[in-house]
Amino acid sequence: MIIAIQWALRFVLGGVFVYAGAVKIVDPAQFLVDIESYRLVPYTVAVATALYLPWLELLAGAALWVGRGYRGALVILLPLTVLFGILITSAWIRGLDISCGCFGVTDASETNYPWLLGRDLLILAGLGVLAAFEWTRRGGGRASGTGRSVAP
């Protein structure tokens, strides 16, 4: 059962990050507009983020799928998802009208903050479960493939 949950989470969360990265790689100019709507960083930093972050999401998401670099991906994606939550909350508090930029132009939500934040927290919870499986070894084997199976 635990193995099934672990694989399902890896598949879904890996897919979420691969998709989120891919749509932004296709249209970095749109992602730049989304980053700027948060009004937090200077333009040059926003451009660098628009070019860099989608690739990070795509590679880390792919690592969740394939298992290679799996632990490294979790170490990156957990704080990144926390950061996304903080940024969304910050925009909410400031009353900004943002398209969160989470999933590129296909993300049609019009600043539905509870939904944006809830989605972020769901992803965070999923990553937390995967990290707990991996580091406490309660899961159905080390997904990183660097050690022995610990399945009972």
Add this chain to the structure above:
Amino acid sequence: MVKGDRNPEPPAAGMTPVLRQVLILLLLPVFLAAATALLHPAAPPWSEDSLAEGEVNLAVVDAWDEEVLWVDARSRDDYEEAHVPGALLLNEDAWDDLLFDFFDRWHPGRKVVVYCGSRGCRASHQVAERLREETGDDEIYVLHGGWRHWREGRL
């Protein structure tokens, strides 16, 4: 480490591979981002003042020295609060109704400049794209920096 773990492992032993993975995952996107910046046809410009394709600023509009048709792509509330003199409201919330007003004022060859709130909005690009499709005319531009740019330049 869970109590009673059957595969005990010194805490430091697992650190190096994880750190290596993290470093690779953080560094690889640097090169891919650089490649995107160089090769992607829609890569954003590094300079804030650079105009993307189809964008103009006030200096360009002034240099045309002709009466352009200003189109305000913001919400009706924003439009009624203040807008570029002579601008007409045209947004995607009430596209079909507002489009009639546009065709009352526009004629082929008349340049159109669409704006929304600021550089961080997208509505002006979407409205401009739809207008190009509706009119079949390419002389439809987006004001870089939007209403904020106009206000700073004119008021």
